Amino acid sequence: MQTLENGIKVPTNSDDYDLTNDLAEMGDTTNVIVLVSGQTQRDGLTKYSGLTVRRLDLAGCPTEVWDGAKWHRSPVIASTELVEDGFWDINGGLMRTVTDGFTQVTASFQMTRTGPDIPVTTGDSVIIIGAIPAGFRPPSNASFIAVVHSNTGSLYAQPQLILNSGGSIVARSTSGGPITLGTGYTVFVSISWTI
Structure with a gap:
């Protein structure tokens, strides 16, 4: 043989x-x-x-x-979820995979602001979207730096985004002063967590 x-x-x-x-x-x-x-x-x-x-x-x-x-x-896509909000045009979504008994959620989407401007300060967190459905939420607040492009396409700011266990996403300025997420600005979200 x-x-x-x-x-x-x-x-x-x-x-x-x-x-x-x-x-x-x-x-x-x-x-x-x-x-x-x-x-x-x-x-x-x-x-x-x-x-x-x-x-x-x-x-x-x-x-x-x-x-x-x-x-x-092998990893299995257990389910996916689209993210929706009335003041954002959102592409991408959330994906939940299961590997060796562990469930991981990956949030990968971009949000383009279609509603009015949102001022974001260093001291306060501003709720910008209530988008994470039950079953996909992190067990505790997940914090990361997001990338924001202005409506002209240039890099505008890098606010701190917090995906909280209650389902909302909040933003806080990390630039040392207030920033504005204006109409037409795009926020890129890419983060994973285990539930």
Whole structure:
């Protein structure tokens, strides 16, 4: 038998004729994903390094790969959510993925202001959008620096954004003085957290 680059074992011209065993060995090495109804069926399989199963009992039907010592579950997009608000034009949204039992939310979107100007000061936080739905909210306030472009496209400011556990997003100036998020200005949001 010879092993091809994709891992499949096939007979060579010099092998003894043993059709049943040759076909069985070739079938066992075809690297197909095995569908399993749950953990019990998965654990009953003969394990080899690289064995890949698809769990039909879990949301999103994730794949799991045996590395010779343990199972590794691939990330699954459990759900996505669009962000909406009456005073912003928003592209992108929130994505929730599950990997090895951990749920991660990634917020990746841009918000262009369509409503009136919002003054943002260094001392106070101004609620600019109440956009994060339940099930996607961080367990505690998540703070990061956002990028803002003016309506002419130039970099305007870098306010501190706080994604709070109550679902709203607030902004605070980090430039040493008040800033204004004007009509036509775009705020870029990119942050992840675990829930």
